[in-house]
Amino acid sequence: MMATTHALVGLAVAAVVSLVAPEFGLIAATAGLAGGVFPDLDLYAGHRRTLHFPVYYAVATVPAVAAALLAPGTWTVGAAVFLVAAALHAGSDALGGGLELKPWEATSNRGVYSHFHGRWVPPRRLVRYDGAPEDLVVAVLIGVPSAQAFGPPIQRVVGAALLVSAGYVGVRKRLPALSSWLSQRVPESLRRHVPERFVP
Numbered sequence: 001m002m003a004t005t006h007a008l009v010g011l012a013v014a015a016v017v018s019l020v021a022p023e024f025g026l027i028a029a030t031a032g033l034a035g036g037v038f039p040d041l042d043l044y045a046g047h048r049r050t051l052h053f054p055v056y057y058a059v060a061t062v063p064a065v066a067a068a069l070l071a072p073g074t075w076t077v078g079a080a081v082f083l084v085a086a087a088l089h090a091g092s093d094a095l096g097g098g099l100e101l102k103p104w105e106a107t108s109n110r111g112v113y114s115h116f117h118g119r120w121v122p123p124r125r126l127v128r129y130d131g132a133p134e135d136l137v138v139a140v141l142i143g144v145p146s147a148q149a150f151g152p153p154i155q156r157v158v159g160a161a162l163l164v165s166a167g168y169v170g171v172r173k174r175l176p177a178l179s180s181w182l183s184q185r186v187p188e189s190l191r192r193h194v195p196e197r198f199v200p
Contacts, residue, residue: 001096001138002130002168003040004161008143009092010036010085011158015149017081024077029154031078035085039093048093048112055116057087094121096130101176103129131172139165 014032018025042050061083068080090112098108103123111123127135139162147158 001092001127001135002165003037004165004168005135005139005142006040006085006089006092007033007036008139008146008158008161009088010034010081011154012142012146013084013088014081015146017077018149021072021077024072024074025150027074027078028081029150031081032085033157035082036089038082038086039089048099048110052090052093052112053116054087054090054094054112054114054121057083057090061087095124095126096135097125097128097132098123101179102173104132104173129172131168133169136162136165136169 010032011029012032013035014025014028014030017028017032021028039051039053040047042048042052061080064076064080064083068076093112096111097103098106099110100108106123106125106128109122110120112121113119114121127138129135143158143162147155
């Protein structure tokens with residue numbers, strides 16, 4: 001799924017927290033958005049492996065949520081929401097497409113790496129690939145209701161995320177050709193730094 005979809009899933013977690021404890025709404029929203037995006041910071045360095053921990057994030061949420069419930073505060077609530085959002089991101093990547101350059105061709109069996117199991121979890125392709133039309137539908141269905149739990153600043157963030165998502169969906173299938181064109185123009189000395197999956 002798109003990074004924006006993952007961010008909005010994190011915001012949905014924050015919306016639930018905001019309904020229960022509105023005093024933590026802003027920190028929850030910030031942590032949810034950040035946690036939803038965080039695993040994808042490995043995009044150019046072992047994507048879906050380096051910062052994706054579907055089992056370990058889930059395990060870490062247990063003490064984090066317990067701490068937030070027993071001693072609610074900015075740090076405990078923020079950490080709990082961040083970890084829940086990151087866990088949902090890492091886990092849900094197995095529901096999407098694989099890591100190939102053209103994931104709509106469904107040739108890769110790498111969905112997300114589980115360090116606990118020491119292997120790749122195969123993609124389920126419920127959302128066929130990041131930037132598929134259904135990916136945008138998920139983003140809208142999660143983002144719009146979640147935004148209602150917050151004020152105009154967060155609502156504007158959601159609006160911007162959905163606009164970016166729609167734009168990405170519109171150009172997604174053209175990106176492999178662009179990647180191919182760019183990879184042929186990267187100097188040899190830098191080509192070894194380009195992730196293998198971006199090279200046709």
